Amino acid sequence: MLDALSRGFRNARLKLQGKAEISEESLAEALRDVRVSLIEADVEIGVVRQFLDAVKTKVLGKVVVLDLPKGVQVSPAEYFIKACYDELEAVMGPPDASLDLDAKPSLIMMVGLQGSGKTTTAGKLARHLQKLGKKPMLVAADIYRPAAVEQLMTIGRKLNVPVFSIKGMSPVQLCTLAVQQARNVGRDVVIFDTAGRLAIDETLMGELDQIKAKTSPQNILFVCDAMIGQDAVRTAAEFDRRLAFTGFVLTKFDGDARGGAALSIKAVTGKPIKFLGMGEALDRLEEFRPQGLATRILGFGDVVGLMKDFESVVDQKTAEADANRMMRGEFTLDDFFKQLQMLKKMGSLRDVMGKLPFMDELMQQIPAEAMDDYEVVKVEAMIQSMTRQERMRPEVLNESRYARISRGSGRPVNEVRELHARFKMTKGMMRDLGAASGAFGPREAKRVQKQLAELARSGGMPGQPRPEEPLALPAPSISAEEREARRRRAKEGRNARKKQRR
Numbered sequence: 001m002l003d004a005l006s007r008g009f010r011n012a013r014l015k016l017q018g019k020a021e022i023s024e025e026s027l028a029e030a031l032r033d034v035r036v037s038l039i040e041a042d043v044e045i046g047v048v049r050q051f052l053d054a055v056k057t058k059v060l061g062k063v064v065v066l067d068l069p070k071g072v073q074v075s076p077a078e079y080f081i082k083a084c085y086d087e088l089e090a091v092m093g094p095p096d097a098s099l100d101l102d103a104k105p106s107l108i109m110m111v112g113l114q115g116s117g118k119t120t121t122a123g124k125l126a127r128h129l130q131k132l133g134k135k136p137m138l139v140a141a142d143i144y145r146p147a148a149v150e151q152l153m154t155i156g157r158k159l160n161v162p163v164f165s166i167k168g169m170s171p172v173q174l175c176t177l178a179v180q181q182a183r184n185v186g187r188d189v190v191i192f193d194t195a196g197r198l199a200i201d202e203t204l205m206g207e208l209d210q211i212k213a214k215t216s217p218q219n220i221l222f223v224c225d226a227m228i229g230q231d232a233v234r235t236a237a238e239f240d241r242r243l244a245f246t247g248f249v250l251t252k253f254d255g256d257a258r259g260g261a262a263l264s265i266k267a268v269t270g271k272p273i274k275f276l277g278m279g280e281a282l283d284r285l286e287e288f289r290p291q292g293l294a295t296r297i298l299g300f301g302d303v304v305g306l307m308k309d310f311e312s313v314v315d316q317k318t319a320e321a322d323a324n325r326m327m328r329g330e331f332t333l334d335d336f337f338k339q340l341q342m343l344k345k346m347g348s349l350r351d352v353m354g355k356l357p358f359m360d361e362l363m364q365q366i367p368a369e370a371m372d373d374y375e376v377v378k379v380e381a382m383i384q385s386m387t388r389q390e391r392m393r394p395e396v397l398n399e400s401r402y403a404r405i406s407r408g409s410g411r412p413v414n415e416v417r418e419l420h421a422r423f424k425m426t427k428g429m430m431r432d433l434g435a436a437s438g439a440f441g442p443r444e445a446k447r448v449q450k451q452l453a454e455l456a457r458s459g460g461m462p463g464q465p466r467p468e469e470p471l472a473l474p475a476p477s478i479s480a481e482e483r484e485a486r487r488r489r490a491k492e493g494r495n496a497r498k499k500q501r502r
Helices: 003-016 024-040 045-059 076-092 118-131 148-159 171-185 202-215 230-243 260-269 290-297 303-313 316-327 333-345 349-354 360-365 374-384 388-392 399-409 413-438 442-458 480-501
Strands: 106-112 136-141 189-194 219-225 247-251 273-277 285-287
Touching: 003 024, 003 076, 003 290, 024 045, 024 076, 045 076, 045 260, 076 260, 076 290, 106 118, 106 202, 106 230, 118 136, 118 148, 118 189, 118 219, 118 247, 118 273, 118 285, 136 148, 136 171, 171 189, 171 202, 189 202, 202 230, 219 230, 230 260, 247 260, 260 273, 333 374, 333 388, 374 399, 374 413, 399 413, 413 480
Parallel strands: 106 189, 106 219, 136 189, 219 247, 247 273
Antiparallel strands: 273 285
């Protein structure tokens, strides 16, 4: 995801490294890479020109050191990236994930092309509103697509949300009656799941006009497939001309999305992107944050977004207790299994990794199969095939147990053996890290805490203050026995990696 965009900005940064001043020649080379990446990502050409002109005006001929607060020094490459970040945020922002929910009931009308993911998004939006304390009702107004009503009914049962549907009734009548029904049963938000249609289909577009005229929805959301690039922008502009919608939902953003729609839609229509759809799970609807997407495009990850995902799936007290046990080396395969479950709730493995800072270049070197979510499923199958004793005390595992777990999980014996070896290596690393952190004296701990706080405030973005000195951790003193144990664990890890390569 976003590889085409990120590649251009990464190459531009490399071309400016080592230069004392951003000259017109060096800037032209850097902007050429950015231009190619924007066009490859299907960004609308007018937006490309506007973006490049704004960056050029901001950075051309600047002597970087003189343009920053006293005591702060960054390179021209960092200054260029900071200018790109500001302009990316300006093109996509300001953030606005608000919905007009003051009316009783409030009405949300979902519109868009066929196959854009409106029905799934309607369910995700209902789940989002439930978290806000609202009582939504879904309306099955897509009477043309086979099984569309059944799909929405299934989603409604999963969420325990009522679905309004009357067989043989037109979508206009259905939506009108649904509003009255919502008042009768005490539902405060009504979501119309309308049929997908082309903007040139006058009959179906007229149907949307009638629904709008009869119900006067406070929110009209255009659901847009993030993978179709400039076509989405052109279609959105036509829908907006007819319906004057209030915002966008970009779906399938965890797929092979090139990002062009995200950069173009706001600039072309002037309407904000409200939400991003990530995956099929009904919890995977994110409020759109231009800052987060801008930092991901530039290769700095999205730590804020990652922490929001983490907080949504884990209890803070439980997480702290688990972390403390891990640092003491009290880490079991049962704990590992729970963490895999939590990771799956946060989204795809590639999406989670993509939100970590500076992971974009590393992910280019990782084989695609290593980032496949099916790998998590295979590990879960092996752990679930273990007994309670084996999960809580992995040291009891031996060759005969490996063979039984292999039969139960359907995985080769060598995969079970490698899982055990990797787990032991990870457990040892966490125990060593815990021992190291316990070796801090009060003064060292206070200094490290201050440096981490300064780094967090800087947000990892270029052009922001850095800690005054590098983060150096004092080496703990260890006994000869512990040193020998570490050497033994390192050897086991090397052997496991050799077997894996075979």
